[in-house]
Amino acid sequence: MTTTREFELLDSAWAEVSPPAARRMLIAAAAAFAGKGYHATTTRDIAALAGMSPAAVYIHYRTKEDLLFQISRIGHTTSLAVLTGVPDADPVTRLATAVAAFARWHAEHHTTARVVQYELAALTGPHLEQVRVLRRRIEGVLRRMVLDGVRAGVFEAPDVPGATLAVLSLCIDVARWYQPGGRRTPEDIGALYADLVLRMLHAETPQAR
Incomplete structure (x- = not known):
């Protein structure tokens, strides 16, 4: 499980990523991929972890890849x-x-x-x-x-x-x-x-x- 401290580190390390919603999506994806593996993770999983709708993923990123x-x-x-x-x-x-x-x-x-x-x-x-x-x-x-x-x-x-x-x-x-x-x-x-x-x-x- 990704801790609050790890989320803070990710947010700091990826400060270059903007807007904030795109950064939050990236942080959620990293946590999900690390926990479940890339292939077992869905875009719905990522969106839920980011506190956003599944459609929001595609506003900032073309694909899960x-x-x-x-x-x-x-x-x-x-x-x-x-x-x-x-x-x-x-x-x-x-x-x-x-x-x-x-x-x-x-x-x-x-x-x-x-x-x-x-x-x-x-x-x-x-x-x-x-x-x-x-x-x-x-x-x-x-x-x-x-x-x-x-x-x-x-x-x-x-x-x-x-x-x-x-x-x-x-x-x-x-x-x-x-x-x-x-x-x-x-x-x-x-x-x-x-x-x-x-x-x-x-x-x-x-x-x-």
């Missing part, structure tokens, strides 16, 4: 910004900071992240290609971070693409199991995953250096 695309586009763009916004630093600190931020984002925004990561196959045509471009950019940012560390001699990764995939998979999976109010906060998860990734790459942690 268009709603999914907008959620996926914004989610991928936001998570990419998390990675590209990491301050420049030595390879170890930079990757640790990026992984912590990326894992934390998947916990804090787990409703969006579940839809973004696990409903990809429902996108079609140009929508799917646009999202794939964003996914390749996300992978590319992390791959360059790993490669920089290998070239600097501080990471061990004979297979850089494979190591990058492992890092991405670790962070993305947070959205599948995370529940608010659990034993670990998003900040705890970020710190834990940053440490795990550095150990995986046989790097000294910043605290040990």
